[in-house]
Amino acid sequence: xxxxxxxxxxxxxxxxxxxxxxxxxxxxxxxxxxxxxxxxxxxxxxxxxxxxxxxxxxxxxxxxxxxxxxxxxxxxxxxxxxxxxxxxx
Amino acid sequence: xxxxxxxxxxxxxxxxxxxxxxxxxxxxxxxxxxxxxxxxxxxxxxxxxxxxxxxxxxxxxxxxxxxxxxxxxxxxxxxxxxxxxxxxxxxxxxxxxxxxxxxxxxxxxxxxxxxxxxxxxxxxxxxxxxxxxxxxxxxxxxxxxxxxxxxxxxxxxxxxxxxxxxxxxxxxxxxxxxxxxxxxxxxxxxxxxxxxxxxxxxxxxxxxxxxxxxxxxxxxxxxxxxxxxxxxxxxxxxxxxxxxxxxxxxxxxxxxxxxxxxxxxxxxxxxxxxxxxxxxxxxxxxxxxxxxxxxxxxxxxxxxxxxxxxxxxxxxxxxxxxxxxxxxxxxxxxxxxxxxxxxxxxxxxxxxxxxxxxxxxxxxxxxxxxxxxxxxxxxxxxxxxxxxxxxxxxxxxxxxxxxx
Numbered sequence: 001x002x003x004x005x006x007x008x009x010x011x012x013x014x015x016x017x018x019x020x021x022x023x024x025x026x027x028x029x030x031x032x033x034x035x036x037x038x039x040x041x042x043x044x045x046x047x048x049x050x051x052x053x054x055x056x057x058x059x060x061x062x063x064x065x066x067x068x069x070x071x072x073x074x075x076x077x078x079x080x081x082x083x084x085x086x087x088x089x
Numbered sequence: 090x091x092x093x094x095x096x097x098x099x100x101x102x103x104x105x106x107x108x109x110x111x112x113x114x115x116x117x118x119x120x121x122x123x124x125x126x127x128x129x130x131x132x133x134x135x136x137x138x139x140x141x142x143x144x145x146x147x148x149x150x151x152x153x154x155x156x157x158x159x160x161x162x163x164x165x166x167x168x169x170x171x172x173x174x175x176x177x178x179x180x181x182x183x184x185x186x187x188x189x190x191x192x193x194x195x196x197x198x199x200x201x202x203x204x205x206x207x208x209x210x211x212x213x214x215x216x217x218x219x220x221x222x223x224x225x226x227x228x229x230x231x232x233x234x235x236x237x238x239x240x241x242x243x244x245x246x247x248x249x250x251x252x253x254x255x256x257x258x259x260x261x262x263x264x265x266x267x268x269x270x271x272x273x274x275x276x277x278x279x280x281x282x283x284x285x286x287x288x289x290x291x292x293x294x295x296x297x298x299x300x301x302x303x304x305x306x307x308x309x310x311x312x313x314x315x316x317x318x319x320x321x322x323x324x325x326x327x328x329x330x331x332x333x334x335x336x337x338x339x340x341x342x343x344x345x346x347x348x349x350x351x352x353x354x355x356x357x358x359x360x361x362x363x364x365x366x367x368x369x370x371x372x373x374x375x376x377x378x379x380x381x382x383x384x385x386x387x388x389x390x391x392x393x394x395x396x397x398x399x400x401x402x403x404x405x406x407x408x409x410x411x412x413x414x415x416x417x418x419x420x421x422x423x424x425x426x427x428x429x430x431x432x433x434x435x436x437x438x439x440x441x442x443x444x445x446x447x448x449x450x451x452x453x454x455x456x457x458x459x460x461x462x463x464x465x466x467x468x469x470x471x472x473x474x475x476x477x478x479x480x481x482x483x484x485x486x487x488x489x490x491x492x493x
Binding site: 040047048055057058059060061063065 | 305
């Protein structure tokens with residue numbers, strides 16, 4: 001599980017970098033997304049990519065409004081992806 | 090300025106055919122949300138919508154679908170026929186003194202979708218030759234004008250989720266100013282089509298679970314469809330023909346945020362409600378029930394409650410507010426018309442319809458809406474809000490008719 005989560009975290013950071021159009025090296029878990037200039041329109045792109053890659057649908061709801069840092073976004077994405085995988089299994 | 094009254098209501102919705110059917114469903118908290126499946130979508134993420142039942146769809150479209158009409162036009166016609174019949178309007182009451190104001194957010198979504206799929210998949214040049222008149226946004230308004238011979242102004246406002254409310258508001262203004270004696274006003278929408286549904290999924294404002302406006306565990310809206318049409322008349326002409334008056338339309342406010350296309354501005358929504366109150370000559374204390382826009386997205390709920398608190402102040406805690414979208418869905422361009430019919434239903438039945446699926450007050454907004462069960466109470470005046478993408482707000486106010 002921990003290896004899976006590490007791989008997933010790495011993949012997600014790459015995905016956030018690609019969709020948010022920032023250098024992967026700039027992305028560290030504690031950085032606020034705003035500081036990386038990742039805005040609501042980028043969120044929608046990131047969520048679309050998560051859906052394409054992992055099949056998990058994340059609506060722009062309550063949980064997402066609480067997301068501030070890269071780590072917050074990763075936590076939310078991982079929980080949704082794991083919930084989706086559990087439901088599919 | 091002429092006083093404006095409502096003498097007829099008509100509705101087509103996921104709850105069934107008829108304004109009374111819609112009002113019954115909202116009062117009983119009976120949802121029209123159903124499973125929906127699109128063969129064209131490889132992976133459909135959201136699997137429910139407030140769509141018409143197969144039986145109702147068959148009844149509205151007829152055995153042989155009209156070659157020139159989209160469902161969006163048929164829904165509007167069905168709602169208009171019902172409203173006109175209830176109002177008892179006969180041929181002599183149409184002509185130049187009758188306007189039509191029927192909005193739609195999308196227009197003919199079905200033909201557009203079929204054409205794109207056929208063109209993309211088969212490269213077919215053999216598309217529906219009647220596509221243009223079927224797709225154009227004003228088709229519903231035009232078919233309604235032709236059906237009844239209403240040769241006054243025909244308008245089609247395409248202002249997304251405010252189309253229906255603004256269209257009723259425009260009808261109200263045309264009558265109040267004396268331009269026409271009566272108007273068939275409302276909105277129609279029929280865009281539950283694969284391509285349209287997918288782009289709503291991509292915007293990520295739809296819930297894959299249940300629609301729960303104002304509830305702590307809300308996570309998005311549910312799409313709907315249908316049409317709502319009101320017969321609006323000047324009090325004078327309604328009285329002259331001995332019509333039964335259902336209620337009086339007393340207030341209309343509309344403005345724009347001129348800010349962000351998607352993110353609403355609570356100051357502007359509050360200003361819109363104040364404008365409607367001013368035109369009604371009312372204070373916030375006169376309103377007994379607010380049918381909220383209440384989509385169940387976090388952006389709307391936070392915005393609308395902030396605006397309501399601005400307008401109603403501490404009295405908001407004692408005001409009855411509900412969102413009926415979990416019952417009839419978010420019918421976009423028809424939403425404001427369906428919800429005004431629901432609000433008028435509340436006024437006529439002296440009972441506030443509930444916000445169903447509500448579980449827990451959200452501390453972020455701290456609003457305790459009328460939840461899950463209808464609340465009977467004396468009502469003198471009701472308000473309905475529409476707050477659209479594009480930053481377009483509209484508020485309508487109706488009150489019980491009292492001959493003066």
